[in-house]
Amino acid sequence: MDSRCSSSVDSTGVGSINNALLSARVDSYEAAEKKCISDVRRTFCLFVTFDLLFISLLWIIELNVKGSIEKQLEEEVLHYDYHTSSFDIFLLAVFRFAVLILAYAVCKLRHWWAIAITTAVSCAFLIAKVILSQLLSQGAFGYLLPIISFVLAWIETWLLDFKVLPQEAEDENRYQSIIDATAPLMCPGPLSDGQFYSPPESVADSDEDLDDKHDPEKGLIQQVT
Template sequence: MADRRHIREAAESLLGSVTGPHYCRNLSHSQSINLVSEDLVAGHRPHGKMSTVRRFFCLFVTFDILFSSLMWLICVMMRGETLEQIVEREIIHYNIKTSLFDIVLVAIIRFVVLLLFYGLLYINNWSIIALSTGGTCAFLISKVFFYDWPNASTPVYQVFLILASFTLSWGETWFLDFRVLPQEQQAKYILEAIGGHTSERTPLLNTCNERASPLRPPGVQSTYGESTVNWFSPVETPESSPKRRRPGEQLILTQEQGLVDCPIKFLHDEFKNNIVRIPEWNPTILQSEFIKEIADGIDLTYQVTAGGGRGIISPRDFVNLRRVAPMTKDGRVTDGEPYCYVISAISVKVPDYPPRSDMVRGNNKVSCWVLKPKSVQLPDGRIVQTTVFQWLLCCDLKGKIPQFVLDAAFATVMLDYIVHLRKFAANAKAKGLF
């Protein structure tokens, strides 16, 4: 029970990301992919570890010290001196007018300072690198004035060493200020937009916009208006386990129970016969077409889904082979009184509906809705017929989208769907359609 309660609370925490029935659709597919691949993937810190873009910055700083040291060795070895003579002249008897080792020393200082503050302490401020670059530039300018250029043996290499040190220091500043910090901040914003920002003081259950519902037992408050549902999804692999989800492996989400205040026959007929009207009441579906009926309860459909994750995931289209069948309790198709209705679908290829050039074709590996009748007793003693809505989803959206983004987006879409379905049923009941 403790694990079940934990799963429920984790799922309901995703409700913070649902801001309404609309979605941000102002990003093109190419912009969405670039946003994910650059700002989100590079700036994301998996399990609190160093982000990819910051790790590249630390590698760049390491390259700085190695390149400066190599250039210094080339410059001093051109004199034809032995290693002992080089150490004595450049380091032991250091003179700013004749020695170039100070440029290597400045690179060493930059290496230590930048890795300490940005690699170990993981600060998110530009002040430290501004000081290191400013100090480097001030020293190099002074070096140009003090160095004995007329007696330089290889002035071309020495000039190149100074210019390389100047360029590398400014390159580090540019990369940190225009790449590392913005991408990490953008990744943080995107993840908060998808999964909602929570802290140890943030309530796990949203209790705003409470409205009475005849389906809720007396004295029990809804945690999300009328959208409260029980959820189940496979528990994540423990951190100590060596088994992790492979790249491209899809998470199967199951919405275990969601009560809809309408008879099962009404919901069944709506899904089976009025699929083209779904976008009228469900903004998560932009387009829904009936292609062809193959047999009784078996048909081909085409749908375009709205983008998810506030524009991170662009709209996708699907061509599905669908079957609507009444089932007995033991899972057999029946012509009599059914225990439930099963609406299953899988992606197929249809020649008349090829992939569109302006949209990514998703792959619906397995999708299944189960509608079960349930009698609910109201506080006044009346019995009403409702429908238990269950949803199994395993979908490959294609594109370069991290799995953790898909997991959060799928859960949010499923939550939105039950919200819109309940609103649709409430409006139909108000119009006397059942």
């Protein structure tokens, strides 16, 4: 009897420890899910921000190299010319930043269609810009801005398609496997024989019973009470 009771207690203790560990893992995953975005998605959003800031910096340097920034801004923005201005490359970086941050940081999209749109638009525009414009005759920055913008767009696509989405899908699968493993442990298992025991039987003809038999008045009083 004692061995069965101890084995039942041991199994119950081990089961409760396993349940506690699995519950802790589930709670940690749910706490991570409650954060704004995952770590890999945050890295992707930081790179998208870097894309905008880097293109902006290169464009400002180009304006400064050509002459006064105020004068160059007036020529490239107010008197915009597709063939000579780099302002549209800066606007293209702003377009990528706005679409990707809205899709993958604000809306937390888990699909590749937004990055496919931005990359396709960026590639088509930059190829047409290089072919039709006169940027290549304006020195090093005429080459640098289109090439850097093209490369950054494809790096963003690689990050999302090979890092962000697979990592998040793997985390979801791991969480689902933990839930599937926790479900049967949370259900009450079959009761073992050691959980049931009978109280020890009273000794026949105990001293009290013998006294009652020898003293019928005492037995009568106990029955009345």
